[in-house]
Amino acid sequence: MLFSSGVFWAMFIVFIPIYALLKKRLWQMVIFVVAFSAFFYYKSSGFYVIMLFGTSLIDWGLSKIVASSNERWKRRLCVIISLICSLSILCYFKYANFFLWNWNTMVGSNFAPLELILPVGISFYTFQSISYIVDVYKGRVAPTKTWLEYMFFLSYFPALVAGPIVRADYFLPQIRQNTPATRDEVYFGFWLIILGIVKKAIIADYIAQYNDLIFVMDPQTGMPTYSGFECLMGIIGYTMQIYCDFSGYSDMAIGISLILGFKLAKNFDFPYKSLNVTEFWRRWHISLSSWLRDYIYIPLGGNRKGKGRTYVNNMATMLIGGLWHGASWKFVFWGGIHGVGLAIHKASKPWLSRITDNWPVKILCWLVTMTFVAALWVFFRADSWADSWAILSHTVTDFSWDYLEPFATVRWLWLILMGVIIAAHAMPAGFWDKVGNKFVKSPWVVKFLVFIVIVQLVLELRGEDVAPFIYFQF
Numbered sequence: 001m002l003f004s005s006g007v008f009w010a011m012f013i014v015f016i017p018i019y020a021l022l023k024k025r026l027w028q029m030v031i032f033v034v035a036f037s038a039f040f041y042y043k044s045s046g047f048y049v050i051m052l053f054g055t056s057l058i059d060w061g062l063s064k065i066v067a068s069s070n071e072r073w074k075r076r077l078c079v080i081i082s083l084i085c086s087l088s089i090l091c092y093f094k095y096a097n098f099f100l101w102n103w104n105t106m107v108g109s110n111f112a113p114l115e116l117i118l119p120v121g122i123s124f125y126t127f128q129s130i131s132y133i134v135d136v137y138k139g140r141v142a143p144t145k146t147w148l149e150y151m152f153f154l155s156y157f158p159a160l161v162a163g164p165i166v167r168a169d170y171f172l173p174q175i176r177q178n179t180p181a182t183r184d185e186v187y188f189g190f191w192l193i194i195l196g197i198v199k200k201a202i203i204a205d206y207i208a209q210y211n212d213l214i215f216v217m218d219p220q221t222g223m224p225t226y227s228g229f230e231c232l233m234g235i236i237g238y239t240m241q242i243y244c245d246f247s248g249y250s251d252m253a254i255g256i257s258l259i260l261g262f263k264l265a266k267n268f269d270f271p272y273k274s275l276n277v278t279e280f281w282r283r284w285h286i287s288l289s290s291w292l293r294d295y296i297y298i299p300l301g302g303n304r305k306g307k308g309r310t311y312v313n314n315m316a317t318m319l320i321g322g323l324w325h326g327a328s329w330k331f332v333f334w335g336g337i338h339g340v341g342l343a344i345h346k347a348s349k350p351w352l353s354r355i356t357d358n359w360p361v362k363i364l365c366w367l368v369t370m371t372f373v374a375a376l377w378v379f380f381r382a383d384s385w386a387d388s389w390a391i392l393s394h395t396v397t398d399f400s401w402d403y404l405e406p407f408a409t410v411r412w413l414w415l416i417l418m419g420v421i422i423a424a425h426a427m428p429a430g431f432w433d434k435v436g437n438k439f440v441k442s443p444w445v446v447k448f449l450v451f452i453v454i455v456q457l458v459l460e461l462r463g464e465d466v467a468p469f470i471y472f473q474f
Contacts, residue, residue, distance in 0.1 A: 002469065003196070003252045012256070019260065026178050030148050033260075037157040041120075044161055048119040051089065052155060058085050059129045060150040063136045063143040075137060082133040090126045093118050098327035121161035123324055125154055127291055132168045134295060141169045149175050158253040158260075162246075162469050164267040164287035174262050181261040187440040190447070192255030194454055195432075199248030200469070201458045203417045204241045210414050211237040215382055215391065223390050228398035231391055233407065237414070238381050239374040240421050243272065246285070249469045272373075272425050275365040277341040280373060288324075292317050310346065315339035330379045330388060337376055 002008060015036055022029040042049045062078040069075050097113045132153070135141045144150040152175055159166050181189070214234025218225050226234070250267035257264045271283035281289045297317040303310040315336065322335015345352075355361055375392060382388040408415060424432070439447065 003200075003249060003256075016259070023178070023180055023261065026176075027148070029178065030152050030175070033157070034148060034151050034155060037152075037155040037160060040157040041155065041160055044120040048122075051119065052125065053151070055086060055089065055125075055129060056151045056154050057147065058082065059133055059154075060144065060147045063133055063150075066133070066136050067143045079133055079137045083130060086126050086129050090122055092116075093122060095323075095327045124163045124165055125160060127165050127288075127295075127324075128154055128168075131165075131291065131295060135168050141172060144172060144175075156257075156262075158257045159264060162249050162253075163285075164250055164253065164264055165291050166264065166287075167291075170265060171262070179261055181259055184440050185258050185261075187447070188436055189255040189258030191436045191439045192251045192258065194450065195436075196248040196251030196253075196255060197454055197458065199244040199251065199421075201248075202454070202461055203421055204244035204248060206461045207237050207414055207417055208241050208245075210234065210411060211241055211381075214238075215387065217383075217387050217390060222386065224394045227400065227403050228395045229400055229403035230407065231395040232399065233411075235374055235378055235391070235395065237418065239272075239370075239377050240418055242377060242380070243268070244421060245469055270425050272370065273366075274369050274373075275362055276345050276369055277338065277372060278345050280369060281338070281342070288321065292321050296320055307347070311343040314342045314346070318342065325380070330382070330385045333385070334376050334379045341372060 019029065019032065022032050038049050038053070041052060059082055062082045066075045066078045069078075093116055096116060100114070132141070132150070136143050144153070149172070153166065153168060153171055156166065156171075211234050214224065214226055214231055214237075216225065217223060224231050247268040254264045254267070265287060267285060267287050269283040269286065271280050274280035274283055297313055300313040300316060301309055302313060316339075318335045318339030319332060320335070322331045322333070322338070325331045325335070378391055379385070379388045382391060439450070
């Protein structure tokens with residue numbers, strides 16, 4: 001059940017009037033949303049929904065003991081048990097075959113992969129459960145009075161399968177307050193949904209049809225079947241695709257939640273405007289990067305124990321972030337090199353601060369940052385480590401501008417959509433919020449016409465099947 005599919009919106013149209021009727025009755029509303037979230041997750045991951053319920057019961061029960069006990073050892077033991085339960089489930093489904101494959105490589109034993117199906121969104125809700133029990137232990141939040149409230153938080157369907165990662169201290173108070181959405185919030189939520197559909201169902205899904213071709217290797221040579229120029233276009237294309245795909249999902253999740261009267265934190269802030277890798281991680285997947293900072297980087301010591309330790313902490317945090325994305329060495333490499341980039345930027349700050357901050361310098365910084373980010377996205381997208389290097393090397397060694405004219409002739413719509421997302425990033429800060437506010441204040445006829453145009457574009461540009469969101473696999 002995907003946000004970009006007609007099936008979900010048909011279900012949501014049925015859901016929303018019932019929700020509106022129950023909104024003022026707190027517990028009836030909570031039960032209804034938990035039931036719908038369970039059904040939503042069942043349609044995504046089948047009977048793994050039972051595991052989600054089990055995890056929530058264990059975490060909630062242990063959090064009550066943590067909050068009520070005055071004995072430090074007992075409180076710590078409860079936190080450890082909770083972390084072991086959450087992480088062992090995650091590691092089994094996501095990393096068991098990865099560890100077995102590496103063990104097989106080291107000792108040369110016979111290895112038969114386990115037949116495992118990764119529960120959708122397990123990485124997201126596991127991080128939420130970890131942050132909840134840790135926050136209760138540190139006194140940042142009080143445990144929910146009832147299990148239903150905690151289940152509401154953990155299984156909240158807009159953010160359940162692909163984030164944003166919801167923080168307990170931000171979200172739990174909203175459940176008890178149960179504030180209905182204002183008219184402007186409903187319309188702004190509708191605007192965010194439209195924006196998300198444009199990013200995902202129009203731009204990302206269309207440009208993916210070309211990008212996917214580039215990452216298919218020739219079975220005979222193990223090399224790309226397209227020219228270096230076309231590979232470069234595919235690399236740039238995937239850079240834009242993954243942003244539109246994931247930020248589009250986040251926009252829809254935040255928009256749906258806003259209509260329901262709940263606020264989720266911003267997850268993307270135009271990351272491709274970044275002038276350095278540190279800024280990139282402040283703008284990209286904000287809910288994950290802030291989670292890694294608060295629950296890994298700072299507990300490791302952050303920047304409080306000297307420069308050397310700061311770089312080690314940066315590297316460890318990014319390696320964990322890379323492994324969170326997937327059970328493969330290419331994801332570890334992707335996270336590790338981002339860690340190296342962060343360390344180099346921090347080490348270079350005294351030197352960089354002496355450079356004049358003018359437009360030529362900003363353009364150069366942006367170009368270096370985007371080259372770094374785009375090149376590393378190849379490791380994120382390619383099927384293997386070898387494929388990643390093959391694409392990058394082929395792009396450099398077989399590059400020729402002679403392919404530009406025929407490419408523009410055949411892929412003109414692809415270039416237009418790429419230009420749209422690049423132009424969107426080029427707008428001044430706050431521009432799209434102002435556009436959204438104008439949409440909110442516009443007559444209903446304008447809203448209806450915008451909606452009709454977007455639906456028509458989706459129908460015109462869609463592929464044969466509804467493409468899943470990239471981050472569903474994590």
